[in-house]
Amino acid sequence: MSCLFPVMIFLTLAISKMIEVPIIKRYDFILIICLAVQILLVVFKIETMDEVKVIFVFHLIGLALELYKVHMGSWAYPEEAVTKVFGVPLYSGFMYASVASYMCQAWRRLELRLVNWPSTWLVLLLSAVIYFNFYTHHFIYDFRWILGGLVLVVFYKTFVYFTVNQKTHAMPLSLSFVLIGFFIWVAENIATFFGAWQYPNQQQQWEIVHVGKISSWLLLVMISFMIVALLKHLKENRTHENIKQETIEKSAK
Incomplete structure (x- = not known):
């Protein structure tokens, strides 16, 4: 259930690749399905x-990164579409967005709980630096491995607790980053096979995505999780404050 949004995107990519959709361009059709799924x-x-x-x-965030990366020639969307910018x-x-959807759904369904979460300012700073490295590595040194190492240092004490079939399990948060990054790389191979986008080496025929891309997805997963976690924590703090305020008002009455 947590992967429902990504699965619907994969199905749409596969069906639209094998069966030509009349009247409408393929990329436009995929956008309509994505919007419909989100609404449903x-x-x-x-x-x-x-x-x-x-x-x-x-x-x-993803669209901004796509615009930049396509402009720099990192990958391309070769098909025509009306909804192409x-x-x-x-x-x-x-x-x-489907990655964020998975994280939000999994957080709620698996009752995720984080222990030894680092300082908020440190998480925000690290997230910003990782995101901007996706832009700056075209001009200056690529700090991805250094940043990956910093994440491991910052989160080495952080564990994520999750519940499956009424049993609670624990995992180092850094390991969850690696595992999610790997499976997104697997998903990327499926997506490029169905023509979601093309890397330069895939223009003549499809080839497996270079294993080094796992590091890119690993960093993206880290950003995604950190943003979701911060928003979740902000919401929890706001909820606690509201409950506290309501309790004070009731006591005053």
Whole structure:
């Protein structure tokens, strides 16, 4: 259930690749399906409005990164579409949003709880530096491995507790970053196979995505999780403050 949004995107990519959709361009069709799925997830209360707000933030972050990376020639979207801006189809933002959707859903369904979470200012600073490294590495040194090492240092005491079948398990948060990054790399291979986008070495025929891309996804997962965790913590603190204020008002009456 937590992976419902990403699965729907994969199905749409696969079906639209194998079966030509009449009248409408493929990328435009994918965007319509993504929008419809997002609406249905809210209508059927599979996603909450708070989760949609988080997903929207990731849509914007992902779209900005897509515009830059396509401009720099890191990858391309070769097919024509009406909903294509500076070479980037608008559905691309939903691929980043689907990662946020998974994290929000998993957080709620698995009752995630973090122990020994670092200082908020440190997490914000680290997230910002990792994100901007995706832009700056085209001009200066690529700090991805150094940043990855810093994340391991910052979060080496942090554990995530999650519940499956009424049993609570624990995992080092850094390990969860690695595992999610690996499975997104697997998903990326599936997505490029179905023509979601193309790397330069895939223009003539499809090839497996270089294993080094796992490091990029690892950093992206770190950013995603840190943003979701911060928003969750802010919401919890706001809720606690509201409860505290209501208690004080009742006592005063």
